[in-house]
Amino acid sequence: MTLPAALAAELAALLGDGWRTDDAAREAQAGDDSRRHALPDAVALPRTREQVVALVRACRAHRIPIVARGAGTGTTGAAVPTLGGIAVSFARMNRILDVRAADRCAVVEPGVLNGELQTALQPHGLFWPPDPSSAELCSIGGNLATNAGGPRAVKYGATRDNVLGLVAVTGAGELIRCGGAYTKCSSGFDLTRLIVGSEGTLALIVEATLKLAPRPQAQAGLRAFYRDAASAAAAVSRLMAQPVVPAMLEFMDRRSLELLRRNGSDVPEAGAMLLVEADGGFDALPDILAALGAAADGDGLLDMDVAQDGMARDRLWAARRALSPALRSIAPGKINEDVVVPVSRIPDLVAGVEALADEHALTIVSFGHAGNGNLHVNILYHPDDADETARARMALPRIFDLALALGGALSGEHGIGLSKRGFMARAFDPATLEAMRAVKRALDPDGILNPGKLLPDV
Amino acid sequence: MTLPAALAAELAALLGDGWRTDDAAREAQAGDDSRRHALPDAVALPRTREQVVALVRACRAHRIPIVARGAGTGTTGAAVPTLGGIAVSFARMNRILDVRAADRCAVVEPGVLNGELQTALQPHGLFWPPDPSSAELCSIGGNLATNAGGPRAVKYGATRDNVLGLVAVTGAGELIRCGGAYTKCSSGFDLTRLIVGSEGTLALIVEATLKLAPRPQAQAGLRAFYRDAASAAAAVSRLMAQPVVPAMLEFMDRRSLELLRRNGSDVPEAGAMLLVEADGGFDALPDILAALGAAADGDGLLDMDVAQDGMARDRLWAARRALSPALRSIAPGKINEDVVVPVSRIPDLVAGVEALADEHALTIVSFGHAGNGNLHVNILYHPDDADETARARMALPRIFDLALALGGALSGEHGIGLSKRGFMARAFDPATLEAMRAVKRALDPDGILNPGKLLPDV
Structure with a gap:
């Protein structure tokens, strides 16, 4: 695709040094962690929401695709500009606009990195729960686009559960505002949670109000080995049915454990392992850990280690961290x-x-x-x-x-x-897919936002 | 309005004794707790989702309004058939289809009452968090339509936070299925949370998968009196910023307290009161209560009572329960x-x-x-x-x-x-309202679902 000259001129004037058509800039926005690759025709690096509105309107007039880009750590190709067009990087819209500790929320631009936000929240005694494994590198905008999760989601929810409001630019080029610095709302349609997880196909998020949680005083954990996956899963059900929700509850199958043993990790032979973590106040933690230990115990349990302090806990988690490199080794x-x-x-x-x-x-x-x-x-x-x-x-x-x-x-x-789009028709019946397509047309009438992603072709 | 004879005949044949045009049946579906009143032309009492699909398709062909009805305990007139048409009562779709304790979810039809569900969940040691004051009488379908809350929402979230999946019939007459018996999902648009809170204007819910929580072993509470609302609100921020989330955190202003004293309740003179409740395990509760008490303490605190046992707790809550009758007394x-x-x-x-x-x-x-x-x-x-x-x-x-x-x-x-529809244009800018209208047209192209509610006229 070659961009229409009028559009290129308009966007160059709009964005100044935030308009890039050189190979290096295009190459930097061509891939993600799915190892898919496609060059955009140009890269836009807006600094303001007004620029985003003008950009979308201009692209809409020319029917040119727009692919929103965070840090490119996604694993599905959602941010890869397979149909060319303009990659919109939010790297320059990266300000933490407000930390409202008394309201337990933060207002951020989409280019803020997850890890940066966590660091900024630390002095307030707060954190934002989503913790994907790429947390140090990935952007909040990308977390919002994919409804990113992580181990903490079992207690604190995934991204969608931790967003209170959005300002976004729809595919119609309209700036919309939904939700705000409050945790309860029955006022109109919930566009916030509709846009979260829509992978840049409905709107470009230019600001988000994020729900924060108080940092627990301490963590403690245990790991339990089971005869087989069935007895570990029964323990998961028991752990989830008692009143103390674990802060993390991770599973490894027999092959994961074999792999770790082969790579020198200190894990016994077992059919499955659970890593269970609790968080809370110093005083409450021993009781919480005892409750989780009791729930983890049951038919098929082979062995259990409890880690009360930080160093012991690090030892427990070392096996989990060693797993991804071990996978590459074989x-x-x-x-x-x-x-x-x-x-x-x-x-x-x-x-x-x-x-x-x-x-x-x-x-x-x-x-x-x-x-x-x-x-x-x-x-x-x-x-x-x-x-x-x-x-x-x-x-x-x-x-x-x-x-x-x-x-x-x-x-x-x-x-x-891209990677699971071909399977959507197995997951949803035609009527439900058509309802999703109708919602897509409602907010992106010309289909310019991230075309060819998430929804399968008709 | 008079219903077209062909439609009436079709629906009578479809619904049998679930098709009612007599005055008593119409009167029973005419009002809600807003004291607004408007008779529907007929009442449909479907028993199956197939009947709901056929009903919507028939009404769509004739452009006849459909107003979904739960138990009629809503306070805004959302369920009042102001434009006539057909009131669809879900009173006969009232089965608890499945309680999946190991998956911490229940599958229900919309006509199940909130209180009935709680009773059915008790033997499983589980509950569904939404607890509107009408819980004994209101239907799950109504809770879903309004995104109902209640005091427990501060810890457990409101209805939208406690729904995992829906089966619903859109205004296009299509049966859609979204979400399921899992707590984490990044697979397509989140139609579930879009439909929750949409007040019957996007789709008729025919089945819901509800997220359940484990029943805590025990509750304990405290009430704290403050010099003024500002010092009480500062305590609220402190309570919400520490790691133990209260299970309830209720406020009363100076005039509420005056009214209670005038009606003989045992409350001191104060500028504001907080009722704080904790829940958890027997062993953990004293520590939790101590943490909440410490957070409630601060500038402007006049007095604090702690209730460790059930009877003392009932005494604390008596004042909250006495308030609504006291309001009527003046x-x-x-x-x-x-x-x-x-x-x-x-x-x-x-x-x-x-x-x-x-x-x-x-x-x-x-x-x-x-x-x-x-x-x-x-x-x-x-x-x-x-x-x-x-x-x-x-x-x-x-x-x-x-x-x-x-x-x-x-x-x-x-x-x-109805009651706040006229204020929506103060709450949302024109672009955001237009985005909501576009979503409405996407799922209800002919505008037959609860017309004249939620969204203001253009």
Whole structure:
């Protein structure tokens, strides 16, 4: 695609040095962590919401695609400009506008990094709950676009649960304001939570009011090893059914543990492991930990370690942190999907994935956020082995079908983007997809916002 | 309006004894707790989702309005069929389809009463958090339509925060399915939370998957009296900034306390009162209560009572329960609005309301859910006093303007319906209202679902 000269001239005048058509700038906005790649025709780096409004209106007049970009850490290709057009980077709209400690909220521009915000909140004794593994590098705008999660979501919710209001520019080029610095609202349609998770296909977020949580005084944790995934999943249900919600509740399957042992980690032979973390006041924590320990105990428990202090806790989490590098050590190729199932169906998911691994002669490793039923299923393969690569690609739709058959969903925190778009028609019936398309047309009548993402072609 | 004969015949055949045109049936669906009243032309009592689909398609073909009805306990007129047409009562779709304790969710039809569900959940050690004051009588469908709240919302969230999935029939007559028995999802647009709180204007909910919480072992509470609203509000901010979230955090202003004293309640002279409740395990509760007590203490605190056991707690809450009857004792007319402001602006709201009461020579009593900044502002008047009634009506828009000027919203839990529809253009700019209208047209292209509610006329 070549941009219309009139549009390029208009946007160059609007954005000044925030309008870039050079190769380096375009290349910097071409990819994400899905390893997909496509060059935009130009890059816009607006500094103000007024520039974003003018940009969208100009692109709309010329029917030119707009792809919103945060830090490019997404895993689904949602931020890759596959149809060219203009990549809008929010790197220059990166101010923390207000920290309202008494109202437990912060007002930010989308280019603020998650990690920057957490640092700024520390002196206030507050934090923003979403904690994707890329937290140090990823932008709040990207967190909002994908409804990002992380281990803390089991207690504190994912991004959608931690946003109070938005200012956004729709595909119609209109600036809308929804929600605000309050935690309860029955006033009109909830456009805030509609736009969160819509992957830049409905509106460009230019400001967000984020719900903050008080930092707990302390954390403590335990890890428990089980005979098999079924007994670990039963423990997950018990842990989620008692009144003290764990702050994190992570699962690792038998293959994850094998892999860690092979790489020298100090974990015993077991069918599954749970990492359970509690947070709270210094005084309350021993009781909380005792309650979680009691719930973790039950049929199939092999062994349990409790970590009361920070160093012991770091030891427990070391295994979890060692897992991703360990995955790379056995195969350079990895398809990492983050399906969701009802908590009670985790054993069926794990057993089903093991059966698919056997059937396709693949190594598949499952671990993740058990309290939300959100497991990362990692198919490992050697990209230079054409046959293994083909088997990996064949297994993938079977994994989605399995999660859906168990009453689950395609993604718990990564989103759909390009990589799961082809599976949306398996997840939703035609009427529901058509309702989503109607909502898309309502807010982006000319289809210029991130075309070709999230929703499948008709 | 007279219904087209073909439509009436079609629906009579579809619904059998669930099709009613007699006066008694129409009268039963004519009002709500706003004391507005308008007869529908007919009443439909479907038993199945298939009947709801057929009903909507038939009404759409004839452009006949449909007003969804729960138990009629709403306070805004949202369920009053002001334009006639068909009132769809969900009284016969009242089954609890599944309680999935291991997944901490329940699947229900919309006609189930909130109180019935709580009773059914008790043996499982679970509850559904929304607790509007009408909980014994109101339907889950109505809770979903209004995004109902209640005191527990400060810890557990309002209805929107406690719904995982919906099956609904759009105004296009299409059955859609969104969400499910999982707590984390990044898969397509969140139609679930869009439909919750839309007051029957986007879709008719025929099934909901509700997020449940474990019943705490015990509750304990404290009440604290303050010199003035400002010092009470500062305590609210302190309470919300420490790690133990109160299970309830209720506020009463000076006039509420005067009224209670006048009616014989055992409360001292004070500028404001907070009722703070904690819940948790037996062992943890003393520490939790100590933390809340420490946060409640501060400048302007006059007195504090702590209730560790059930009887003492009932005594504390007796004053809160005595308030609504006391309001009726001084004036038979009451305009009860439930504005929201940021927590830090509660003192400004209370002071502003007191100034408006003086200016208009009215008694206005404010109390409510302080942890969410959601106060019930009650204008008391004698309906047979024309001048006082006129002053009450004049004060109302000033209260909404005050809440909006403080960065708040029109309603925290009652919704908009008819009564606040005329104020929506004060709360939202034209572009945001137009975005809501576009979403409305997307899901209800012919505008047959609850016309004349929530959104103002263009």
